Amino acid sequence: MRGGPNYGVDFAGGIVVQVKLEKKHTPAEIREALAGTELEDSMIQEFGETGAFEYLIRLTNPDIQIAGVGDNAQKALAAKLGEKVDIRQVEMVGPQVGEELRKKALYAIFYAMLLMAVYISGRFEQKWLMSAIMAGSLIAASSFAAVLGVGVLWLIFIALGVSIALCWFIKLKYALGAIVSLMHDVFVVIGAFALTNREVSLSTVAALLTVVGIR
Numbered sequence: 001m002r003g004g005p006n007y008g009v010d011f012a013g014g015i016v017v018q019v020k021l022e023k024k025h026t027p028a029e030i031r032e033a034l035a036g037t038e039l040e041d042s043m044i045q046e047f048g049e050t051g052a053f054e055y056l057i058r059l060t061n062p063d064i065q066i067a068g069v070g071d072n073a074q075k076a077l078a079a080k081l082g083e084k085v086d087i088r089q090v091e092m093v094g095p096q097v098g099e100e101l102r103k104k105a106l107y108a109i110f111y112a113m114l115l116m117a118v119y120i121s122g123r124f125e126q127k128w129l130m131s132a133i134m135a136g137s138l139i140a141a142s143s144f145a146a147v148l149g150v151g152v153l154w155l156i157f158i159a160l161g162v163s164i165a166l167c168w169f170i171k172l173k174y175a176l177g178a179i180v181s182l183m184h185d186v187f188v189v190i191g192a193f194a195l196t197n198r199e200v201s202l203s204t205v206a207a208l209l210t211v212v213g214i215r
Contacts, residue, residue, distance in 0.1 A: 001194075001195065004194060005190060005193060005194045005200045006193070006194070006197050006198060006199050006200060007060070007102070007199075007200050008043075008058060008060065008199040008200060008201035009058045009059070009060055009093050009201070010093060010101055010201045010202045011099075011101055011102045011105070011200065011201070012060045013060070013093050014058065014059050014060040014092070014093060015038075015039075015058075015059045015066055015069055015090065015091070015092050015093075016056060016057070016058050016059075016089075016090070016091045016092075016093070017039065017056070017057040017059075017069060017070060017073050017087065017089075017090050018047065018054065018055070018056055018057075018087070018088040018089045018090075019054065019055050019057065019073065019074075019077065019085055019086065019087055019088065020052070020053060020054045020055075020085075020086040020088055021053045021054075021055065021077070021081065021083060021084075021085060021086075022053065022083040022084055023053060023081075023083060024053055025053075025055075025081065027043075027044035027045070027046075027055075029081070030044045030055060030057070030077070031044055032080070033076055033077050033079075033080035033081055034057070034073065034076050034077065035076075036076070037072045037073060037076050038059065038069055038072065039057050039059050039069065039072075039073055041059065042057045042058055042059040043057075043058045043059075043060075043199065044056070044057055044058075045058065054088070057073065058199075066090060066092045069090055070087045070090040071087075073085075073087065074087050101202070105202070105205040106153065106156055107156075108205065108209060109186060109205065109208055109209065109212065110156045110159065110160075112209050112212045112213065113160075113179060113182045113183070113186070113212055114135065114138060114159075114163065116178055116182060116212060116213070117131075117134075117163065117167070117172075117175040117178045117179045117182075118131040118132075118134065118135050118175070119131075120174050120175055120178045121134070121167075121172045121174055121175035121178075124174045125172065125173070125174050125175075127172060130170050130172055131172065131175065133166075133170070134163065134166045134167065134170065134172065134175070137162065137166055138159055138162060138163055138166070141158065141159060141162045160179065160183060163175075163179055164176065164179060164180070167179065182212055185211050185212070186208055186211065186212065189207070189208060189211060190208070
């Protein structure tokens with residue numbers, strides 16, 4: 001419906017500018033002050049402790065040049081807001097780095113789900129050997145699919161399908177329930193982010209890993 005998740009700078013690539021102001025301002029005021037610069041379409045987020053007046057300015061555009069961005073932002077904000085503007089840092093994430101981070105994030109979530117399933121099966125059903133067999137089979141299936149050049153997303157779906165089939169075949173009821181429930185929880189959270197067009201960043205991945213761990 002919405003074209004997939006709204007990846008932030010961490011995954012899509014772009015520029016992040018961290019600024020410190022003397023007074024509190026709304027994101028709309030800061031965005032208005034940046035009109036006419038490269039950062040006019042950026043996402044503004046208050047950052048740090050209450051009263052620090054620090055903001056992150058994120059622009060998801062991997063093609064923009066980082067040179068001069070900090071100086072342009074400082075001049076525009078100082079002229080519009082009439083106060084001292086301190087540029088704390090300017091960082092750029094390239095598209096290749098963002099793609100690599102997406103892959104690592106997907107793997108992190110997948111392996112967290114797998115390890116939870118193995119632990120639950122061994123801890124509550126006392127079937128550590130069967131859990132080890134399931135984990136070994138999954139690693140073998142994942143490695144074989146990777147050799148065939150399967151994309152990371154399809155690789156994870158294949159591995160999850162194999163894990164569900166294995167749990168059913170070797171009668172790991174708790175592991176089967178854990179995998180299905182964890183898949184449900186992760187998909188619901190990601191779906192909610194996609195439907196509401198919320199930005200998906202590394203913090204979102206940390207939250208998903210927390211969901212997997214607590215569940």
